[in-house]
Amino acid sequence: MHTKQTSSLKTSGFYSVLFTLLSVGCLHAAEPIVVKENGGWCWFQGKRAVGSDGKVFFTSISGDDHGDWNAGDLVVTELNLSSGETSHFCLHATLQRDDHAVAGLCLLADGRLLAVYGKHGNDHFQRSRITLRPGDISEWTQEQRFDAGAGYTYSNVYRLPGEDDRIYNFHRGRGFNPNCNFSDDGGSTWKYGWRLMQRTSADLSDDPRYTGMDGRRPYVCYASNGRDEIHFIATDDHPRAYDNSLYHGYYKAGNLLASDGTILAPPTAAGQPLKPRDFTEVFTGTAARVAWASDIEIDALGNPFIAFSVQVDGAAMRNRRGAGGMDHRDFYGRWDGSRWHVHEMAHAGTKLYSGEDDYTGLVALDPQDPNYVVISTNADPVSGMPLVSRTDGQRHWELFAGTTSDGGETWTWTALTKDSTQDQLRPVIPKTESDTRVILWTRGTLNSYTDYHLDIAALPVPR
Incomplete structure (x- = not known):
């Protein structure tokens, strides 16, 4: 080292x-x-x-x-x-x-x-x-x-300071599903906690939304309110395996809850884990609208806001790996305390590479400003036209900052990078005490x- x-x-x-x-x-x-x-x-x-x-x-x-x-x-x-x-x-x-x-x-x-x-x-x-x-x-x-x-x-x-500083680590582990380990001594020692949710081969049997490829694992993004809650968004499965919907839930005080605070179950190592679909559905997936999680944050009121991508061109090719993924859209969702408001934000462009039809350039939410995002796309966010660099004549992924004043219904886009000679991918915006937002990618x-x-x-x- x-x-x-x-x-x-x-x-x-x-x-x-x-x-x-x-x-x-x-x-x-x-x-x-x-x-x-x-x-x-x-x-x-x-x-x-x-x-x-x-x-x-x-x-x-x-x-x-x-x-x-x-x-x-x-x-x-x-x-x-x-x-x-x-x-x-x-x-x-x-x-x-x-x-x-x-x-x-x-x-x-x-x-x-x-x-x-x-x-x-x-x-x-x-x-x-x-x-x-x-x-x-x-x-x-x-x-x-x-x-x-x-x-x-x-x-x-x-x-979670509200749980005497218990630290949770959510990971993919037992059953090829999301699980957590926890530490009560600042990360010095760890114990197994419980399975967050479960997806098995039996869940795919005779399901018309199953493509027949891969499967058996939800994909989850997490965020905390910094006190006593850990929120998450989850898909049904890998997007090449299933026509994914997207769900939201959270953990608090020994329980798993729906978006509106309804207690669904206490998580226990020996209990029957919940399915992704048992949580609050945020977006309904179909063969022509396949979702994958990008990011989640919590606003100043304690409400989650999220970003996710949707593949919209692969309905006729869902059972052929690598055949789709040429048209993705970035979506934004926000919980107002009583319901979800979900809107398409921008054209997200094509898949990053062959074999993974649903890999996009991604979206970064600002944890301190729910009205600001950064996206990576190789298409114009509004028109969807390919972004071809005037420097090298090649199509590249570029970064755009997006702002909204109506909860995500409409967006204004500003190029952060332009005419690049290499791809600009996977942005992240960390929470800081500074009045300057730092974008990493x-x-x-x-x-x-x-x-x-x-x-x-x-x-x-x-x-």
């Missing part, structure tokens, strides 16, 4: 971008800069980036050998928002060349940082490390392994989840 400090050139680079942006006061005044060479991430881990005391911490996993990193290196980066200085710590060298193996980060009550991670189902281990001091990633505890009882994938780590080439050449870029945007 090693630390790596960046050069002064990168330090001054981020600061100069920030200064220019705030001085000129317009989005196009800033240019994105690389804050971490050689890094990628998946989107079913949380949080990939967190803010504290004027810093942003984020996690990434190297896709190949460049930028002084080796393929599969799992790294945490610290970005100082005042000085622009960045530093990096390798949590686990050559863990796995797979973006599913990226960590979930959680700030502890004393300001130290907990990182939880694992491989892409290749072993049973939930791995974790904790910084020795608040706000300093230069030294960590030794890696701890906890046997999750089945192949382990995805880490979603949330601390992966930039480069993504051929598959195990074959990518990406860097992590950043752009500061005033709130």
Whole structure:
């Protein structure tokens, strides 16, 4: 394990971008800069980036050998928002060349940082490390392994002060389904908790919405209110396996609840787990409208707001892997305390690569502003026309900022990147104490989840 400090050139680079942006006061005044060479991430881990005391911490996993990193290196980066200085710590060298193996980060009550991670189902281990001091990633505890009882994938780590600081880690594990482990001592030791929901082969039998390919696992994104609730959105299954709908529920005080607060069941290790469809349906899927979760956050009133993608062109080809995925739409949903309001936001473009018809550039919600999103798309958000760069004549994924003043019914779009020579993908907006929004994303080439050449870029945007 090693630390790596960046050069002064990168330090001054981020600061100069920030200064220019705030001085000129317009989005196009800033240019994105690389804050971490050689890094990628998946989107079913949380949080990939967190803010504290004027810093942003984020996690990434190297896709190949460049930028002084080796393929599969799992790294945490610290970005100082005042000085622009960045530093990096390798949590686990050559863990796995797979973006599913990226960590979930959680700030502890004393300001130290907990990182939880694992491989892409290749072993049973939930791995974790904790910084020795608040706000300093230069030294960590030794890696701890906890046997999750089945192949382990995805880490979603949330601390609930309302439960005496119990920490939950939701992951895919037993039964190839979402489960949780928990810690009552700040992440030092762990115990198995319970299965959040269940999907089995029997659920697919004789179901006309099953495509006959793959299946048997919901996909879940999580968010916490920072006190006593953990919210989630879930699909029925993998989108190539099933004509997915999308559901919302949450955990609170030992119970699983629907969106309106109706108690559905207490989660117990021995009990009969709920099905995804037992939670509140937010979007109804069909062969012509297949949903996949992108992001979820909680607003200042404690209400969830969400983003998800929908494949709209594959109805005639649902039983042929790789045949569809040329037309996706990004959707936005918001719970007002009594019902869900769901609207199509934008054209999300085509699939990222063959074999995964439902992989899109993704949407990042701003945890501090439900009226602001960043999307990655290779189509004009409004017209759907292909985005062809005037620089190299190729079609690329670009970033757009979207704002709404009517709860998501209509959106105004502003290009954050334009005429790129590489793809701008998978944005993330961490919660910070700053009046500047920091957008992070992966930039480069993504051929598959195990074959990518990406860097992590950043752009500061005033709130």
